[in-house]
Amino acid sequence: MQMVWSRLWCALRSCLLGISDSVSGKVTFPGMESAGWLNILIRQLWPSAEQYVNELCRTTIEPVLRSALEDYKLKSFRFEEITLGQTPPKLTGVKVYDDQALAEIVMDLDFEYIGDCKIRASVSELTFGIEDLQLTGRLRIVMKPLVKDPPLVGGVHVLFLSKPELSYNFTGTANVLDLPVVKRLFHRAVEEQIEELMVMPNKLPIQILNSIDVADFMCPVPSGVVRLHIIEAENLAKKDFGILDTSKPDPYCIMRIGLQNFKTETLRNTLNPKWDACKEYVCSSDTRFGNKIHFEIFDHDRLTDDDFLFKTHLEFQEIWKREIDTWLPPTETNNSGRLHIKATWYDLSDSADSLQIQLEEMCALQLPTKKPLHSALLVVWVDAAKNLVSRHRIRKKGEPDTFVRVRLDDVKKKSTVRERTNNPVYREGFVFLVRNPWTQKLMLEVIGRKHERQLGKVEVDLNSVLNEPKLEVRGKEFELQGDAEETATLKLNIILRILRKAVAENNESIATE
Template sequence: MVCSRLLHALCCCFCRITDSVPGDELKQSKVPRHPRHSTNHPQKVTFPTMESMEWFNIILRQLWPNSQHYVNHLCKTTIEPVLRSALEEYRLTSFSFDEVDLGQIPPRLNGIKVYDEPSLREIVVDVDFEYFGDSKIKASVSELSFGIDEIKISGRLRVVLKPLIGHYPLVGGVHVLFLESPHVSYNLTGSANVFDLPGLRSIIRRALEEQIEQLMVMPNRLPIQIANDIDVAEFNCPIPAGVVRLHIVEAENLTQKDFSILNKGKSDPYCIMRIGLQNFRTEIFKNTTNPKWDACKEYVCSSDVRFGNEIHFEVYDHDRMTDDDFLLMTSLSFQEIWKNEIDTWLPLTETDSGRLHIKATWYDLSDSADSLQTQLEEMSAIQLPTKKPLHSAVLVVWVDSVRNLNDHPGTYVRLSVDDLEQATKVSERANDPLFRQGFVFLVRNPWTQKLVVEVVEQKHSRPRGKVEVDLNTILNEPKLEVRGKEFALEGDWGGTATLRLNITLRILKKTVAEDADCVAAESE
């Protein structure tokens, strides 16, 4: 019975991937893509390092016809409102799914790898997923009808079973995500040459592709709750495991790409760092083959990040008139960084010249304010004056609900820490809107910064109630957190209206080498 619940959850999430997010090509990044990132898909992809999953494919094939009703319900109640909101930004209104036909061909799982780490209290599974099916979707937007067929999706899919509980069904829920943007292609069809309208095809494609990234490409993940008695906030927005501080120091002996009468052979190099959906790009150094970028970037990491995840580095030569030239590629695994401090020249691939100098440090997250001063002093010592500031803490905010509004407009909650801003989804007309969304911020100095939370009326995009929380007050709380606290709203919706929040602060703390050795010994 337990297995059937888990299989049902996995099947449901596969259905959601397959029918909610079509696109007719690999997502185009704002930064260059190396030629190896091709959008052409083989008819059959095999991964010999993974264990076979033919037994599960047989189960999935038999379950597939029974998923039709669930997928139709999912599209109408969950995916349709999100896409409707996204397309309204492009002045395309009234989006709706008219028909969703799953077809006869189910997804395939070509391999599986389960990571053996009992100390994590979760089970991490990677599967190589592909869907080259015959499903068909009919939809309409702004009184124009169109169809989607020949959908193809493939990529490395991660399934995290957590939390592990001591009673039926033994697993509280499942988190599902792609480790990198999956390869996606599809065919758009439309009556009366609907896609001949200028820009309409690209607008619809862009809106659809953005949804899969926001839904479940790392660091985003899709939570599927199985047990009813688990902590919803902790399951949907767990406290991160740590922060990695990456320092792209320099490169040397790069290939000379630019030649002219005045320029005897140099390049204008810059470096791109990729982690899942996140990209970071350094500045461009002119006329050199030995750039010194000294650029830092910090990433908040989940507990499963060290399994099978890599940080990719690519160096390009900037050209104003033509496409930028590829110079070198290399990577660093999170397993190497975890509980370690790295200062190394990375080996390169696909190039005969050049190397890249990288520093990386893993920081655990402490629930004690005692480590804050040490972290601030360390930041000050390594701070690069011309770069973005580093951070000393992580702030996790769970927006649960708003109660006792004076009227019933569509509302959403907007959160900000200085110039960093995030927002919940819109809750339609309700006197007590329920949001239940979590957000993570990197914080420079909790002693001086504040969290601002605003309840915004969607129609006029203006805040009607506000709560301000000085983060130094959280430093005085036990374990640096407040849970389930009702904050009184200030503003138009003041009086009896309240906002229910969980606020958790965690301080970055460098792991001592001896502690890392102890952890490794315990895991053995």
Template sequence: MGDEEAEKVKDVAEDVGHAYGEWFRRYMHTFTRRFFEWFFVFLFGYYNISFGWLMAPLFFLVLRDKRAKEKKMKFDIIQSIANADEKDILQEIQRFSNLPSWVTFPDMERVEWLNKIIRQLWPYAGHYVQDLCKFSIEPSMRTALEEYKLSGFKFEKIILGDTPPRLSGVKVYDDTSRHEIIMDMDFAYAGDCKFEVSVSKFKMGIKDLQISGRMRVVMKPLVRQIPLVGGLQVFFLNNPDVDFNLIGLADVFDMPGLSDILRSIVIEQIAHMMVLPNRYPIQLVEDINTADLKCPSPAGVLRIHVIEAQNLMKKDVGLMGMGKSDPYCILRLGAQKFQTKTINNTVNPKWDFCCEALANVIRRQRVTIECWDYDYSPLKSYENDDFLGRANLDVHDIWKNGEVDMWVPLSDAKSGRIHIRAAWLDLDEAASSLELQLEEIRALQTSTKNPLHSAVLMVWVDSAKKLNNIPDPFVRLHVGNSQQETTVRQRTNDPVFEEGFTFLVRNPRTQELKIEVLDHKTNQLQGKIEVDLNVLLKERNLEILNEEHTLSGASGGLAALKLNLTLRILKTALKKDDGDGGPEEKGEVNIDSSTPAAITESISPTSPSSAPQPTLATPIPPKETPSIPVPADVSDSKSAPIKESVPLAEQSEGPGVVTDAGVLVKSESKVSEPSVDECIDEVMSSAASPLMHMGPSVTSGEDSSLRQRSPNEAGVHGLGRIELTVKYGPRNNLVTVVHQIKNLPVEEDGELPDPYVKLYLLPDRSKDSKRKTDVIKDSCNPKYDERFEYAIPSNELTQRTLEVNIINKKGLLFLQRSPKMGQVLLDCGLLDANKVTQWYDIAPAMDDDDE
């Protein structure tokens, strides 16, 4: 018992000692902290240091804490979306705003089976990611950080975590070439990964990485051997959304301004790797065209003209609240970025800025135009500037129309709209097209004063041989002020580069391509080549393929560089028909040049000898329709195709759109054909009657007259016709473009009206739902080309109706008895994605409410 009591006494003594030691450590910690706090306060007072030195760190700490909470909330939301399974998503569908794309867009398919496979493979992806970070990302980051005087970038730890990426929707295109497969995937990753790096002997890291965006996978070419696919091209259509939290020493940089610089570096490196026009190629079969896989030819060039803006928000508040802004614009197409100049002290700036961007794909890519108010920042950070709004242009719409010229309202802004003109330029193999393009450039540059281009040069650097001194070679290419470089090949005299580059050329008759081969370590010139681009204009198809060029200045005179050179002349595009309801070709029908370019979608005309088909854009042959009146502003019946709305039952590609406030307008047909009359009778009985609640009903006399003749230019009610584009966009927004009105009636006293268009998204008739165009003075044929947007969830479309009112502003303070000249009601639940632009007959207004 004595030994046991001794052990207990010993244990009690040890516990007392530990408790005393823990109390002493806590006491010393508190004492030391309080001592330093009072000591610093004493120093501030002793040296008469301003109180602002205490407030500045406190201010930044508060901002940092606020940013951390916002990022944590955003991360939790994205992580919940990325990790939710199908059942959870379906349960939250009615109250969840950020729905996956397969819910919002029916053409995006669910791939839960693929997500299960990715979850199973995720632990095995760690080795590939380590190699990717070590050999691809690390050298690029090291080079980029050297510009900021930061050297020695290195990955210390790479942990992917347990949360795999998720594909929330997949679409496979079925209207592509038979030699390729194109697949779009909505990619989202919000995982528990952790990356630690060292920069200049300081260790730091990131965690909670978030990446989301639309990724495209192109499988081409298809071959006749396993794996049946020759190669893959993986890329993002636009810059993905990237965010992360900093750990370690880097947590100090998580401040406004500094964090923006770091994130911009990361986004730029991702864009440099796999955001169009850059692609991440994966070769699966040896015997394929490597140049076509790694550097395919661009689809065309976009010429974007940012003209002006109106009624921007006032961010620089002055005396009496009469502030202005210092606006500028940033344009992005994939990884390409352009910036206008800054116009000081105005909310109605006129930039007159023109730029050209390479367009590698047509569908699902957009031009983003962001408007900012410039505020001086020593860090040159965008976070210090105030956001004024954003506008988006669909590349497919520009390609289809050849040119668009319209005012676009700024989203995410209280007010403001921007005037944008965008044109699509095709790539032509004919040298004879150069002079015409040069003339167009001279005419444009007199107004914009910006350098424009007439051609595109594509250079494929294949390989070099017999270089000297076993260098670390790379190739540098110059065209005008543009410069691009290949990656460095280590310790070889016969490097294989296999890299492609694309340059915009101002005038190939006067410019040349300069190529230099240099040693990366010594920066010593190994040889150079100068190619006069005028030589390419004399070659067949404007290209020189698989030719070895001797490097001048190389010792021994044996070094050579193997190149492919291809020149393409820019040619102003015509309206195209891509097979899904696009406008007709200008080559088929002479379209009036005075008609403004607009976002239109209609069907190509049929030949006079063919059977009549329901179309949206059908030119009327004068021999077949002598009784149809021709509008006064059209001199030739062939110069202005008349676009007709198609009834629901007559459309073969999908559900139609309610027209004429419930009155269905028939497509053109020959009266002498009884089969067409029978078809119209069936349509009126089966399709039209359930929709009559949308507007005034049609009497039997009117119905009979509709079957006996085609609708005239003034519409079935004699109130004119209006051309509208109505479609549901990818950002859960209803886009409406008011193009033009034809043949409005004159007033009773013979005066011309002053019309404008007012829109409501019913059942909401509040101020927030109202949209208005400009007033066109003294015109029965006004042209607007103004675009409006409504933010609306997709599951509410069937409950909404778009009310389009045409109002005459003639008179003093609207003293007329009824300012409305007519209206059109469109059921948003019956919108047809294949026919978004149509002509609608204006019906009498159902109410006479004043403005």
């Protein structure tokens, strides 16, 4: 099926590329093809997209924005009207990755929207408008799963590879939203929600076929985990100069993948720091395409801004399914020094027999790095709850607004709020790294939003999941313990995977030309 998709894509592109080049007459950036023909399609489809965009905004974006804005004391956010206008988004480049081993298609698009849409919304009993919306960035579309029947694709995942540039203006109000402080709060809340919704590693899933498994589509099991070890740097430059200043820099290193950042400790007075710092990143199957791991080193200053010393990067493709130990040179010619890193890829095993080997390796590495490492990965799918009416609310009218808090030791995550229902459907997934499944417990709490009151909880010993076939519990309704009725349940999928060092693959994936 993947080969069929590739051939269809190549044929369609070959037919339309000549037309688009003659229409657009533009030169694209290296590595990206002309997207003129895609812009023709978008212009034709744009008038029909308004209903879908309205539904997406109201069902997906509005609830998370409402919840986020309440943290800033801006209540009851809702979209009153959304009109797309006549100006569609523009794609200035496209790149399709070809890998026969994957049952998916990965496409990158240079996305630019400077449109004439009109949005009317309300918050805290104030109605206002949003116009002059501009959004630019590199957009990734992952088509998966591929199926045998039309339309041949079960759904798509949409994400930005890095934080997009966003700007807009408020209209129609001359009160609280005109205040600079409130504007900044609102803008930051919107930015945070875009990041949480669809900036790597977060993805916006759009289901096309109802027949596909919702849990596997919305929250698929990742492809693996990469363990990055920032070992040391040498021959860094000295930025602070003075007649009596003989001190050396106090360097620290920041590592960045998409939204995920990791900072080492700051070492004092050295041009050759040895950090021995480890960080693990969860990776999906499309992570390797077109992504880089960025490293930057700074000199910590107590009285002024930190001085930049060095930056470099590593192509994610270089560490896919393998282990490397290398010195990275600077990416800018005016930098001096180099950075020593080690990267190890771990596949995910559904066999409990792999656990002891990984625990022994993890313990050996933790001694020099002094940071907690992990032996396993946990995927938790929160499907739905039933009968949440609590005993103390039986005599009262109204149904609760609830969310689920998922906790593994000190790591906490929570679902979107579901409003006014005793039988909320959450359908959200969460991924955790696990230090030791033999000793850790997963805690889930159903919380009433109004008073942050716990309506019920479920506690799962991960050791019990190790005894399940393929380390999976699917579609099980757990009884909620606590203030809820005795019949209250929470339906979950719990999938455990053990980290296992990968064997290098010989076949490489390349971008189509």
